[in-house]
Amino acid sequence: MKGSVIKYERDNIDTDVILPGPYLKIHDYNELAKHAMEGIDKDFHKKVKPGDFLVAGKNFGCGSSREHAPIALSYSGVKAVLALSFARIFYRNAVDGAFLLPIEIEENAYKDISEGDQLEIEISKNEIRNMTKNATYKIKPFPELIGKIIAAGGLFNYKP
Amino acid sequence: MNITEKILARASGKTKVSPDDVIFANVDKVMVHDVSGPGVIAVFEKLKKTGMKIEKLWAPEKVWVAEDHFVPAADKISAQNVVLLTQFTKEYGIEKHFKYGMGQYGICHTLSHEEAMVLPGEVYVGGDSHTNTTGALGAFAAGLGHTDVAYVLLNGKIWFKVPETIYFKLNGKLPDYVMAKDLILKIIGDIGTDGGAYKTMQFGGSGISEMSVEERLTLTNMTTEAGAKSGIIEPDQKIRDYLAQRGATNYSEVHGDPDAQYEKTYEYEASELDPIVAKPFSPENITVARELSSVSLDKAYIGSCTGAKLEDLRAAAKILKGRKVKIRTEVLPAAISIFRKAMDEGLVKIFMDAGAMVGPPTCGACCGAHMGVLAKDEVCISTTNRNFPGRMGHVESKTYLASPLVAAASAITGKITDPRDIK
Numbered sequence: 001m002k003g004s005v006i007k008y009e010r011d012n013i014d015t016d017v018i019l020p021g022p023y024l025k026i027h028d029y030n031e032l033a034k035h036a037m038e039g040i041d042k043d044f045h046k047k048v049k050p051g052d053f054l055v056a057g058k059n060f061g062c063g064s065s066r067e068h069a070p071i072a073l074s075y076s077g078v079k080a081v082l083a084l085s086f087a088r089i090f091y092r093n094a095v096d097g098a099f100l101l102p103i104e105i106e107e108n109a110y111k112d113i114s115e116g117d118q119l120e121i122e123i124s125k126n127e128i129r130n131m132t133k134n135a136t137y138k139i140k141p142f143p144e145l146i147g148k149i150i151a152a153g154g155l156f157n158y159k160p
Numbered sequence: 161m162n163i164t165e166k167i168l169a170r171a172s173g174k175t176k177v178s179p180d181d182v183i184f185a186n187v188d189k190v191m192v193h194d195v196s197g198p199g200v201i202a203v204f205e206k207l208k209k210t211g212m213k214i215e216k217l218w219a220p221e222k223v224w225v226a227e228d229h230f231v232p233a234a235d236k237i238s239a240q241n242v243v244l245l246t247q248f249t250k251e252y253g254i255e256k257h258f259k260y261g262m263g264q265y266g267i268c269h270t271l272s273h274e275e276a277m278v279l280p281g282e283v284y285v286g287g288d289s290h291t292n293t294t295g296a297l298g299a300f301a302a303g304l305g306h307t308d309v310a311y312v313l314l315n316g317k318i319w320f321k322v323p324e325t326i327y328f329k330l331n332g333k334l335p336d337y338v339m340a341k342d343l344i345l346k347i348i349g350d351i352g353t354d355g356g357a358y359k360t361m362q363f364g365g366s367g368i369s370e371m372s373v374e375e376r377l378t379l380t381n382m383t384t385e386a387g388a389k390s391g392i393i394e395p396d397q398k399i400r401d402y403l404a405q406r407g408a409t410n411y412s413e414v415h416g417d418p419d420a421q422y423e424k425t426y427e428y429e430a431s432e433l434d435p436i437v438a439k440p441f442s443p444e445n446i447t448v449a450r451e452l453s454s455v456s457l458d459k460a461y462i463g464s465c466t467g468a469k470l471e472d473l474r475a476a477a478k479i480l481k482g483r484k485v486k487i488r489t490e491v492l493p494a495a496i497s498i499f500r501k502a503m504d505e506g507l508v509k510i511f512m513d514a515g516a517m518v519g520p521p522t523c524g525a526c527c528g529a530h531m532g533v534l535a536k537d538e539v540c541i542s543t544t545n546r547n548f549p550g551r552m553g554h555v556e557s558k559t560y561l562a563s564p565l566v567a568a569a570s571a572i573t574g575k576i577t578d579p580r581d582i583k
Contacts, residue, residue: 012353012442016548021528024195025230025237027202039550059354062387063548064527065289067199067305087387088358089289093305097203145182145319155311155319156207160184 001123002131003051003079007115008040013056014063015090019072032068033075050077053121055113057083060102061090067097074099080121082128082139084110095146098154103128109137123150162325162420163394164360167300170414171283179324179423184317185300188282192309193226193268194238196287197245199306200313207310217252218316224256224277225249226268229523231260234530266495266521269293269465272301273377274495276403279411280395285312290465290545292388293381296373297403298395298413303384323389324423325360326351330367332430337579339475340375341467341543341563343428344382345436349446350426356388359423363393367430373402374469381466382545385443435578437541438561441549449566452576459540460485460571461552462564463492463519464526467543470498472564476543477507479568479579480514486574489516490532496521516571528552534559541570 017039019032026032037044054073060083061069070093073081080101081094094102103121105113109128113119117132121139128137142150152158161169165177172183192200204214217223225245230238242260249257256277258265264275268286271277272294278284280298285291291303304318312318328347334340348355361383368376376393383391395413403409435449462468462476473493480489491511493499499521502508511518524531526544534540534553540560542552547559560576569579 014548016551020550025241027198039555059357059387062353063289063546065287065303065305067307085354088389089303089305092308097307155307
C-alpha cells in the first residue's frame with residue numbers, strides 16, 4: 001500500500017473536527033467526505049488524494065461514536081491513519097466497517113515523517129518504508145482479532 | 161474479578177475473564193437515536209447491496225429508540241431522518257420508540273435511567289459515545305458505531321477486549337456547592353482525555369454511597385471524556401429504590417469479588433474539592449472557578465444528558481431564585497418527565513422569573529446541532545460534556561464546562577462565578 005502523507009502535528013484530534021456535529025444528519029458517504037477535517041483544515045477536501053495517509057499524534061478520533069468520522073476520511077480517499085494512539089470507538093469503527101486502517105506508529109516515525117512524504121506500508125511485515133527519506137519504521141502489530149477482521153474485510157465478513 | 165469482569169464473563173459464558181481477553185459478549189439491551197439510527201439503516205442498505213438478506217432483528221424487544229439530537233426537526237434532512245427512524249421501528253417491530261412530542265421523550269441517556277431501560281448486571285450498548293452514562297446503575301454500558309450496532313441488531317453479540325479497571329475512591333460527602341460535575345472534571349484534569357482510554361472507570365467509597373443516583377450518572381457520563389470504554393458503580397439500595405420507583409425490580413445484580421483487582425486506584429478527599437471549570441478547548445483543561453472570575457460570558461447553557469437532570473435543574477434554581485440573569489440563559493431539561501417535575505416543583509417559574517429561556521429536551525446546542533449554537537467569538541458557560549473547537553457552534557466560539565451551580569451563578573453575574581461567591 002503506497003501513498004503520500006498529510007500530517008497534523010497534534011494530539012487529541014477529535015471527531016468534532018474530523019466531521020463537525022451539524023453534518024451528523026447526513027448519511028450520504030460521498031457528501032460527508034466533502035466535510036472531512038473541516039474543523040481544523042478547511043482545504044482538506046481539496047488537497048486529499050485517493051490513497052493518502054494521515055499522520056497525527058496521540059488519541060486520534062477521541063470524542064463521539066460517530067461512524068461519520070472514519071467514513072468521511074475513507075470516502076475522501078484516505079487509506080490509513082498513522083497515529084501514536086487511537087480513541088477506542090474510532091478505532092473499532094475504522095476496522096469493523098473496513099473504512100481505513102488505524103495504524104499505531106512510534107514516536108520516532110511520528111517525528112520523522114513529513115507532509116508530502118511517500119510511504120509504503122507493509123502490514124504483513126509490520127513495517128513502513130519512507131521512500132522520500134529512505135527510512136524504515138516499525139508499526140505495532142494488530143491484535144489477533146483485529147488482524148482477522150481486517151483480513152476478512154470488516155466485522156460482517158468475519159466468521160468467529 | 162471486579163464487577164466489569166464478572167458481567168463480561170457472565171455475558172460471554174465464561175467462568176473467568178481477565179483484562180485483554182477478547183470476548184464476544186451477549187448483549188441485553190441496545191439503543192439507537194436519530195443520528196445512529198439512520199447510520200445503522202445505511203449499514204443495512206450497504207449489506208443488502210452485497211446480497212445479504214435482512215428480514216428480522218435478533219430481538220426487537222431488547223432494542224429501544226430515542227429521538228434527541230436534531231429534534232424538534234432542525235431542518236428538512238433532520239425531519240426526514242426521524243421519518244426514516246419511524247419506518248425502521250415499524251418494519252422491524254421495535255415497540256420502545258420514544259417519539260418527540262408523544263408522551264415520554266428526551267435525550268437517550270436520560271431515558272435509559274428515567275425509564276429504567278437498562279438494569280444492573282446487564283450488557284448495554286448504544287450508538288452514542290455517552291452510553292457509558294448508564295453504568296451508574298451497575299451495568300456494563302459502552303458506546304459503539306453504526307456497523308457494530310448493526311451487527312448487534314442482527315447477531316445479539318459483539319466483541320470486546322476486557323478492559324483494565326481504574327478505581328476512583330471518594331472519601332466523604334461532597335461539600336455544599338460542589339457537585340459530581342466538579343469531581344469528574346477534576347479527575348479528567350488529573351488523568352487527561354486519554355487517561356481512561358480502553359479502560360473502565362469505576363467509582364466507589366463513602367462519598368459515592370452518599371451521592372444521589374443522578375449525581376452518580378454525571379460521573380459515569382463523563383468517563384467518555386477520559387476516553388474510557390465504560391464507567392461503572394456497584395449497585396446499592398439507592399439504585400434499587402430508584403429503579404423500583406420506575407417499576408423495575410426483576411434483575412440480577414453483579415458485584416465485584418472481595419479480592420477484585422484494579423489496575424490503579426485514585427483517592428479523593430471530598431472536603432478538599434472546589435467548584436471546577438474546564439476551559440476551551442478540552443475537558444482536561446481545568447482550573448478552579450474562582451481563578452476565572454475575569455472571564456466575561458455571552459451565554460449560559462443548562463442542558464444535556466450531563467447537566468439537565470432534575471437535580472441539576474434544582475441546583476440551578478437554588479441560585480437563580482429571586483435573581484435576574486445578566487446574559488442569555490437557556491435551560492433545556494433532559495427529558496420531558498424531568499421538565500414536568502421541574503414544573504410541578506416550581507423550578508420552571510423560577511427560571512422564567514429570572515429571565516431565562518426554558519426549552520424542550522434535545523441534544524441541541526451541546527453537539528452544535530441547532531437550538532442555540534454559538535457564533536464566532538461567543539463565550540458560553542455550559543453544563544454539557546465537551547468543549548472541543550466548534551463543539552457548540554462556530555469553530556472560534558468558546559465553551560467553558562461547569563456544574564449547574566457554577567453555570568447559574570455565572571448567569572447572574574455575566575462572568576465565571578463560584579456559586580459560593582453569590583451574595
